[in-house]
Amino acid sequence: MAPFAEYEPQNHGVEDSSVAVRHARQQDAVAIVAVDATRQPRPPSHLDWVAAQLARTDAFHVVAQCGDQVVGASAVKFWPSPADTPAGWYVSGITVVPGWRRRRIGDRMLAFELAKVDRLHEPTWSVVNARNGASLDLHARHGFVEVARAATFAGITFEGGTGVLLRRLARAG
Numbered sequence: 001m002a003p004f005a006e007y008e009p010q011n012h013g014v015e016d017s018s019v020a021v022r023h024a025r026q027q028d029a030v031a032i033v034a035v036d037a038t039r040q041p042r043p044p045s046h047l048d049w050v051a052a053q054l055a056r057t058d059a060f061h062v063v064a065q066c067g068d069q070v071v072g073a074s075a076v077k078f079w080p081s082p083a084d085t086p087a088g089w090y091v092s093g094i095t096v097v098p099g100w101r102r103r104r105i106g107d108r109m110l111a112f113e114l115a116k117v118d119r120l121h122e123p124t125w126s127v128v129n130a131r132n133g134a135s136l137d138l139h140a141r142h143g144f145v146e147v148a149r150a151a152t153f154a155g156i157t158f159e160g161g162t163g164v165l166l167r168r169l170a171r172a173g
C-alpha cells in the first residue's frame with residue numbers, strides 16, 4: 001500500500017465517462033472508508049469519523065461512482081485557523097482507488113468541489129506532501145499556487161519532511 005501514486009508526468013489520462021461524480025451522502029460512509037483504506041490502514045473508529053464529517057454543514061463531500069462501486073472520494077472543509085495556516089476552505093483527503101487512476105476522476109472531483117467554494121467567493125487551500133508530484137500537478141491544473149513550505153502545517157507532518165501549502169483564488173462563476 002503506497003500513500004501516493006507513482007509520479008508519471010510522461011503519461012496522460014483519458015476521461016472514463018462510465019464514472020459519475022456526485023455529492024456524497026451519509027449512506028456512502030462505508031464506501032468512503034474503503035476508499036480511504038487504499039491509502040493507509042484505518043482503525044474501526046474511522047467509520048464514525050467519516051460519518052461525522054459527512055454530517056458537517058461546513059464541508060462539501062464528493063464521491064466518484066461506477067455502477068455500484070465507489071472509486072474515489074474527496075471533500076473540501078472549513079478549517080478554523082490553526083497557528084500556522086490561514087482559516088479557510090481546504091481540500092481534504094482526495095483519493096482515487098488504485099486501478100481507477102488516470103481516468104480524470106481526481107480532476108473531476110476537484111472541479112466539483114472547487115465550484116462550491118467559488119460560489120462563496122472564497123479562496124481554496126490545500127496542504128500536499130512535497131513528494132506527492134501527482135497531487136501537486138493535479139492542483140496546479142486547477143490554478144493552485146504554492147504559498148509556503150514547512151515541516152508541519154496544522155499539526156500534519158509529512159513523510160520526507162516537507163509539506164506544501166497551496167492556494168487557489170476564487171473564480172467568477
Ligand SMILES: CC(C)(COP(=O)(O)OP(=O)(O)OC[C@H]1O[C@@H](n2cnc3c(N)ncnc32)[C@H](O)[C@@H]1OP(=O)(O)O)[C@@H](O)C(=O)NCCC(=O)NCCS
Nearest residue numbers: 005008012013095096101102103104105106107134135138
Ligand atoms: C492524486 C490522485 C487523487 C489523482 O487522481 P487521478 O484520478 O488518478 O488523476 P486524474 O486522472 O484526474 O489526473 C489529472 C491530472 O493530474 C495529474 N496527475 C494525476 N496523476 C498523476 C501521476 N501519477 N503522475 C503525474 N501527474 C499526475 C496530471 O496533470 C493529470 O493530467 P493528465 O493525465 O492529463 O496528465 C490519485 O493519484 C490518488 O488517489 N493518489 C493517492 C492519494 C493522494 O495522494 N491524494 C492527494 C493527497 S494531497
